[in-house]
Amino acid sequence: MAAEFWATARNMQRQAADDKALDADMILVAQATESSLGSAIIATTNVKHLSLFATARLWRDIATEDNI
Numbered sequence: 001m002a003a004e005f006w007a008t009a010r011n012m013q014r015q016a017a018d019d020k021a022l023d024a025d026m027i028l029v030a031q032a033t034e035s036s037l038g039s040a041i042i043a044t045t046n047v048k049h050l051s052l053f054a055t056a057r058l059w060r061d062i063a064t065e066d067n068i
Contacts, residue, residue: 004029005053016049027053 005026009015017023025046032040032054042050043059050056 001034002027005029009052011048012052014049014052016046026053054060 002023003026006015006023009026010019015023016025024054027036028042029050029052032042040054041062042054042056044050044056045058047056047058
């Protein structure tokens with residue numbers, strides 16, 4: 001799945017890493033998608049690239065039970 005996301009991002013000219021680099025963002029998105037059936041929110045500072053394929057929010061903007 002990460003390879004499919006990688007290829008799609010490149011076809012959209014929205015790659016997050018150099019062509020010769022392992023794109024860890026796409027691996028993370030694939031893991032989040034597979035592990036939670038798409039309901040995960042990825043806490044990150046890299047919303048731009050991750051939100052192409054999964055729900056991603058700035059980590060400081062995600063409410064927790066402690067600060068609701």
